[in-house]
Amino acid sequence: MEHVVVVGAGLGGLRTVEFLRAEGFSGRIILVGDEPHEPYDRPPLSKQILAGQWPEERAVLHRGGLADLDVSLHLGASAVGVDRAAVELNDGTRLRYDALVVATGVRPRRLPGQPDHPELHVLRTLKDCRGLRDSISRARSLLVVGAGFIGAEVAATARMAGLQVTMLEALPAPFARVLGEQMGQLCARLQTDNGVTVRCGVRLEGFLDTSPGMSRNSNGGIAVRLADGSIVRADCGVVGVGTVVDGGWLAGLEVPTEGGLLCDATGVVEGTGNVYAVGDVAAWRHPTVGDRPRIEHWTSATEQAAVVAQRIAGKQVTRHADVVPYFWSDQYELTLQLVGRCDLATSVEVLHDPGVIRGTVAGYFANGALVAVLAFHAPRLLNRYRKLVATGASEHEVRSTAAELASR
Ligand SMILES: Cc1cc2nc3c(=O)[nH]c(=O)nc-3n(C[C@H](O)[C@H](O)[C@H](O)COP(=O)(O)OP(=O)(O)OC[C@H]3O[C@@H](n4cnc5c(N)ncnc54)[C@H](O)[C@@H]3O)c2cc1C
Structure with a gap:
């Protein structure tokens, strides 16, 4: 792989470039983004930046410019077409690639x-x-x-x-x-x-x-x-009624795009050999469950970028993505945290009920095994359950842990 084109200069796109260089990839990397800005972080857009508490610059993801990444940037440029060898931009430029990474996120x-x-x-x-x-x-x-x-x-x-x-x-x-x-x-x-x-x-x-x-x-x-x-x-x-994948420009790949780009568990878009997808646009095969959810979490984009970079750099894949997905949300003085896949759950049980919202923790179970935990501002408790989600702990084990933690 000599020429890598990454389309989408957001979190997933930037992290792919960073991980590629960290893995020692020395070929040419081109990063294309339709926004005029260098890659920035989206979570503060509904929180600190919307509130005017942070200056916008604080959201820049790779501080101090991208020079150290030796990446050729095409900002304010949209990818409008693609085939198995090149990406076409709205100004007519054709960018040939050996590997293409689609990191175009979603639209509201x-x-x-x-x-x-x-x-x-x-x-x-x-x-x-x-x-x-x-x-x-x-x-x-x-x-x-x-x-x-x-x-x-x-x-x-x-x-x-x-x-x-x-x-x-x-x-x-x-x-x-x-x-x-x-x-x-x-x-x-x-x-x-x-x-x-x-x-x-x-x-x-x-x-x-x-x-x-x-x-x-x-x-x-x-x-x-x-x-x-x-x-x-x-x-x-x-x-705020959800998101859609804007896959029109990908028609030339002749793969389905509506529910996201369907990928194997290492990010290769199925039906292609050299096209990868990361972030909100990507529907990776879940390593244990086997389905292909499209997970719109900050952490997933980063984890997926690490795996794809190892693949493109020709390294053994030692990273994993989405084994236990993680999401957080800040509302008022509280941080809500969710680990795992509550979409798989068939039952919910409150594990910690302090009588107020802060500190409430719920476990989600599928066939008697823990698949997710939701915590309302209880980071320490959440960390204790993270491992139990990863191992699919039984209801009995989870209840014993809850009792032990409550007695402290
Ligand atoms: C307001 C907000 C708050 C959030 N808060 C949280 C949070 O608290 N916790 C959490 O876990 N997650 C949160 N998220 C989700 C998280 O930010 C996303 O999961 C993450 O940004 C996904 O990264 P991405 O690279 O897939 O997409 P993006 O970051 O959206 O980047 C995609 C980029 O590709 C560009 N692009 C699209 N099409 C083209 C094209 N054809 N050509 C060129 N460029 C193109 C887009 O304009 C965009 O710049 C939040 C998201 C938003 C919008």
């Missing part, structure tokens, strides 16, 4: 009829964050459509800035499908305890005030109509 899903309104936002990029931050700084109220992690974190940041916040969710409780209803209710309580109005089980029928006259008026606010006929208004809004 839009609702049917979602208007382009200056006060209605999605949140994925620094540009999105700047727009939302400006709106929040002028607004007294925020409408959050979708109580997922992005919506929950934006709600928390806006509440802490003093805005009135209303959150709309179609499910009976936030995350009910993934975390189960009980833990979903706890996530809702974290919001309501902090003054957010949470309306679950609602169906959004459409947006109002989207006429050209209104949408040109940046003070016009936004309004939605719900299926029960009620109307919810706010000065600004954010839609």
Whole structure:
């Protein structure tokens, strides 16, 4: 492998380049990114940078420039086509490759009829964050459509800035499908305890005030109509209803892209020999479960990049990705942490119940084995359970551990 092209200059793309050099790869590396910025970190976009607590520069992932990586950068350039030998950019450049790494992430899903309104936002990029931050700084109220992690974190940041916040969710409780209803209710309580109005089980029928006259008026606010006929208004809004893979430019590879790029357990896109995928766009075969989930976690992008770099550099693959996935979310004064795969669970059990949200820990089981643990600001407890998730500990073993930890 002499020429590596990495498309997507975000977390997964940058980490691939860093790991390639760390593995001693001395060939040519080209990094292509459609944003004008050097690779930056996304988690602060819904937290410290949205709140104005951090300067934007603090999100830069590789401090001090990329010169030490000896990488040829094409920023502000989109990959628009690809075949098994080269990538084509929107300025007509053709970049030949021996190995291609697709690290293009995902785009926010839009609702049917979602208007382009200056006060209605999605949140994925620094540009999105700047727009939302400006709106929040002028607004007294925020409408959050979708109580997922992005919506929950934006709600928390806006509440802490003093805005009135209303959150709309179609499910009976936030995350009910993934975390189960009980833990979903706890996530809702974290919001309501902090003054957010949470309306679950609602169906959004459409947006109002989207006429050209209104949408040109940046003070016009936004309004939605719900299926029960009620109307919810706010000065600004954010839609956080999941993500989609934008795979149009990959058509020339003739592989499926809709649910993510299907990869083996070392990141090779199935049906290709020299195309790899990392990060949110990638659906790797899980090493033990055997399915191919698309895991949109910060840690997964980094772990996957390490494996792909070893493969491309011709090293023995000693790294592993996604064996026990890890995700965190900061909301108000709490950090929620999730290890493992609660999507596999058939039952949930509260392992630690201090009577308040902080310190609550739940275990997720499939066929009597621990598959995931969710902790509301209990990092030490979570660390104790991490190993038990990795080994698929039995309910009995998990309960004994919970009793032992509770007695301390
Ligand atoms: C607001 C926010 C908060 C988050 N908070 C957390 C958190 O608290 N904890 C956690 O575990 N995870 C969090 N995440 C998820 C985490 O940031 C992602 O999992 C991670 O960024 C994935 O990295 P990636 O490289 O796959 O994608 P990205 O970081 O999105 O990078 C992909 C890059 O590719 C570019 N691109 C796309 N198409 C093309 C093309 N055709 N040509 C060229 N470039 C292209 C994109 O513009 C982007 O710059 C958060 C995500 C967001 C958006």
